[in-house]
Amino acid sequence: MRPITDRNGGRWPVRSCAALSYRVSIVLTFRVLGPLAAHLDGEPVALGRPRQRSVLARLLAAGGRAVPVDRLIDDLYAHEVPPKALAAVQSYVSNLRRALEPGRSPRAPAGVLVTQPPGYALRLEAGAVDAWRFESIVSDPAAGHERLAEALALWQGPAYQEFAGAHWADAEAARLEELRSSAVERHADAVIRLGRAAAAVPDLERLAGEHPLREGAWALLARALYRCGRQGEALGALRRARAHLAEELGVDPGPELRRLEQDILAQAAHLSEAWL
Numbered sequence: 001m002r003p004i005t006d007r008n009g010g011r012w013p014v015r016s017c018a019a020l021s022y023r024v025s026i027v028l029t030f031r032v033l034g035p036l037a038a039h040l041d042g043e044p045v046a047l048g049r050p051r052q053r054s055v056l057a058r059l060l061a062a063g064g065r066a067v068p069v070d071r072l073i074d075d076l077y078a079h080e081v082p083p084k085a086l087a088a089v090q091s092y093v094s095n096l097r098r099a100l101e102p103g104r105s106p107r108a109p110a111g112v113l114v115t116q117p118p119g120y121a122l123r124l125e126a127g128a129v130d131a132w133r134f135e136s137i138v139s140d141p142a143a144g145h146e147r148l149a150e151a152l153a154l155w156q157g158p159a160y161q162e163f164a165g166a167h168w169a170d171a172e173a174a175r176l177e178e179l180r181s182s183a184v185e186r187h188a189d190a191v192i193r194l195g196r197a198a199a200a201v202p203d204l205e206r207l208a209g210e211h212p213l214r215e216g217a218w219a220l221l222a223r224a225l226y227r228c229g230r231q232g233e234a235l236g237a238l239r240r241a242r243a244h245l246a247e248e249l250g251v252d253p254g255p256e257l258r259r260l261e262q263d264i265l266a267q268a269a270h271l272s273e274a275w276l
Helices: 017-023 050-061 069-076 085-100 130-138 145-152 167-193 197-210 215-227 231-249 255-265
Strands: 028-031 037-040 113-116 119-122
Touching: 028 130, 037 085, 050 069, 050 085, 050 119, 050 167, 069 085, 069 119, 085 113, 130 145, 130 167, 145 167, 167 197, 167 215, 197 215, 197 231, 215 231, 215 255, 231 255
Parallel strands: none
Antiparallel strands: 028 037, 113 119
């Protein structure tokens, strides 16, 4: 059995074989890149009511690190903490343990959602959580376009979308979205360099639409369009970028976009080379 690790590769102490033997053949996976979901051997796990789901999501956002009980309570009850908040959290944890480890003996220690003073943590392999797996792939600077495509395919919607408005969820969602945007750009750049610019255009159009102040996305889109023989549209993309920057920030495009515009107007030879 492989050692259980947190998202950052740290090893958890492995419990006795007796305590974990019932889990050897069980595959438990979680999705947070889209609607929150858990699957046990491919079957969906009932995660309970909204606050109970929030407890699980908050622990998943911690990436395997322990979340102190006090912080968990504050994050769960953002504005008004009820008198029995601790008992409620303990109940949610107990319910989640039963849902995630249905075959565990009542006397056996929890192996997934564990007590780790001063709070709780999830003991999972990095590949068990889509966001953890995604981050593991995109953090590798040597990841090629196929691996990046694999990572991007994990997204089925905005990260932690069910918990939008909660400060902890918004912060983690924003961090993951930045990683996703960078991965889209890296993947598109690799595809363009391989001479498949047309395949990169839809993703870059989408990214530039979602993040209109992201100059790197506009630059790649203009390059891809130019490589497809669509010079006018490439210049149009740069004009759109200029308009967004002026309207939102009151600034002109940076030197990369300005230089690219001049190169496209001049039909610079290097823009047509497979390896830019």
